[in-house]
Amino acid sequence: MLTTVVGSFPANKHPPSSWGQKISEFLGSYDPYYRALEIAVQNQVKAGVNVISDGQVRGSMVELFARSIPGMEYADGTSSITGKILPVNNSIGASDLKKALNIANSIEPGFKKSANVIIGNEFAKEVYGVKGIITGPTTMVLSSRMEGFYRQEDRSQAIIDMARVMKKEAQDLQNAGAAYIQVDEPFLSTGIADLKTASQAMKIVGEELRIPLAMHVCGELSNVFFEILKFPVDILDFEFAGNHTNLSLLENVDLGGKKIGFGCIDTKTVKVESVEEIHKLINKGMDIVGKEKMIIDPDCGMRMLNQESAIQKLKNMTEAVKWLS
Numbered sequence: 001m002l003t004t005v006v007g008s009f010p011a012n013k014h015p016p017s018s019w020g021q022k023i024s025e026f027l028g029s030y031d032p033y034y035r036a037l038e039i040a041v042q043n044q045v046k047a048g049v050n051v052i053s054d055g056q057v058r059g060s061m062v063e064l065f066a067r068s069i070p071g072m073e074y075a076d077g078t079s080s081i082t083g084k085i086l087p088v089n090n091s092i093g094a095s096d097l098k099k100a101l102n103i104a105n106s107i108e109p110g111f112k113k114s115a116n117v118i119i120g121n122e123f124a125k126e127v128y129g130v131k132g133i134i135t136g137p138t139t140m141v142l143s144s145r146m147e148g149f150y151r152q153e154d155r156s157q158a159i160i161d162m163a164r165v166m167k168k169e170a171q172d173l174q175n176a177g178a179a180y181i182q183v184d185e186p187f188l189s190t191g192i193a194d195l196k197t198a199s200q201a202m203k204i205v206g207e208e209l210r211i212p213l214a215m216h217v218c219g220e221l222s223n224v225f226f227e228i229l230k231f232p233v234d235i236l237d238f239e240f241a242g243n244h245t246n247l248s249l250l251e252n253v254d255l256g257g258k259k260i261g262f263g264c265i266d267t268k269t270v271k272v273e274s275v276e277e278i279h280k281l282i283n284k285g286m287d288i289v290g291k292e293k294m295i296i297d298p299d300c301g302m303r304m305l306n307q308e309s310a311i312q313k314l315k316n317m318t319e320a321v322k323w324l325s
């Protein structure tokens with residue numbers, strides 16, 4: 001079974017330490033997050049994860065995008081929409097995705113080569129790649145203050161405009177070598193999102209992709225599950241470790257060819273689950289969903305954990321998958 005992560009990894013800024021780095025800082029070319037990205041990639045590869053992320057080390061899922069998108073502003077932990085939302089000239093994440101591919105490939109040759117293997121939703125047995133991660137249009141808009149250009153009642157228009165921005169970003173990540181694209185839409189389980197607009201937005205994001213499209217929605221899904229099942233994506237990624245209701249929702253459900261990203265590690269607690277515990281949950285999932293439809297990953301991003309806990313959780317997760325074969 002394919003293993004992956006949802007995205008973020010615990011990260012810190014690293015001040016320059018060597019003379020070379022200090023000179024780079026003086027010249028304005030020092031990247032204080034490069035080391036965090038390197039640590040995230042190294043640990044995911046060493047833990048045996050098949051499709052890794054760049055660790056999303058440069059900020060929160062909203063901040064990462066809000067800082068760069070024309071029409072948005074980000075200050076003091078808050079994002080605002082202050083003008084017409086327009087596509088970004090340069091990709092936001094492509095450069096970090098390429099860095100992650102290079103680092104992964106230097107540890108385990110084969111990463112770079114097979115990054116584009118998962119084409120047409122046919123998952124090879126041994127796939128090594130980096131996924132391109134995008135914060136969903138609905139989540140971006142609903143977590144930002146509307147100031148100016150769009151009125152409150154124009155939210156749907158803001159979401160559609162945001163989808164066009166993310167469509168370009170998805171293509172840029174595809175061109176950078178992404179194994180597949182994952183769109184994070186945690187707001188879809190909150191009950192405040194308009195699922196019809198969210199689905200239209202997702203269709204726009206995936207319009208011209210040649211690689212599979214996944215959507216991650218964490219939280220309790222009871223009230224939205226059947227609508228979310230219809231979203232135009234190849235993979236639906238949910239949490240099952242920190243949520244006991246979600247698994248029962250999958251019983252006797254026709255997935256219509258979609259795969260399930262099976263979150264089997266609780267990312268809200270530093271307590272590391274035992275391999276037995278994870279293995280048991282995956283087995284339950286296999287009984288309900290079927291092994292061939294599952295991709296194994298943690299419940300959500302691991303940004304809020306400490307590194308030791310994140311690393312051990314990933315190791316136990318891949319070990320539990322090994323027990324199955």
Ligand SMILES: [Zn+2]
Pocket residue numbers: 006186216217218299300301
């Ligand atoms: Zn999540």
